[in-house]
Amino acid sequence: MDYNMEKMSAFALMSYLVRSEMMMSKRWLQNMDLKPHQAGILFILDRDGSMSQKELARVLRQTPPSVTNAIQKMEQKGYILRKPDEKDQRMLRLHLTEKSQKYLSQVKQTFRQMEAELFEGISKEEKEELRKILLRMLRNVEKNKDNDRKETFESREK
Numbered sequence: 001m002d003y004n005m006e007k008m009s010a011f012a013l014m015s016y017l018v019r020s021e022m023m024m025s026k027r028w029l030q031n032m033d034l035k036p037h038q039a040g041i042l043f044i045l046d047r048d049g050s051m052s053q054k055e056l057a058r059v060l061r062q063t064p065p066s067v068t069n070a071i072q073k074m075e076q077k078g079y080i081l082r083k084p085d086e087k088d089q090r091m092l093r094l095h096l097t098e099k100s101q102k103y104l105s106q107v108k109q110t111f112r113q114m115e116a117e118l119f120e121g122i123s124k125e126e127k128e129e130l131r132k133i134l135l136r137m138l139r140n141v142e143k144n145k146d147n148d149r150k151e152t153f154e155s156r157e158k
Helices: 010-032 036-048 053-060 064-076 098-118 124-144 153-157
Strands: 080-084 092-096
Touching (some): 036 098, 053 064, 092 098
């Protein structure tokens, strides 16, 4: 740490940590030709099973068009397959391929190693306390996401 992080706010530290973790993830996943958000998509499909692009976007808290690019690239690389839904042939469902199943254990192991590195020197109790705090913060975000906070500079100056 070459920058004096002791003076940074908790919010600034979280932002810095997220950016650092993203760079770390990119480095660790580059040999698999995966980006961190693509690995996240694999995890979701592995955990929850096949789903529509709209459902995936909801889980990721993104709009369906913003997920389209990642899905297309993953399909081109052979990680995801789109198949018509059995009940509604108009809807396409996303499925993991044999290739993604093969890489999934390697990706999971990579993330376990990264997590171990990030939490080095942190007790199980501290890790659990952090998890609880993060959950509360996420609930705050969810609770406040619909609030109208579109304040303008003019309204603040009045």
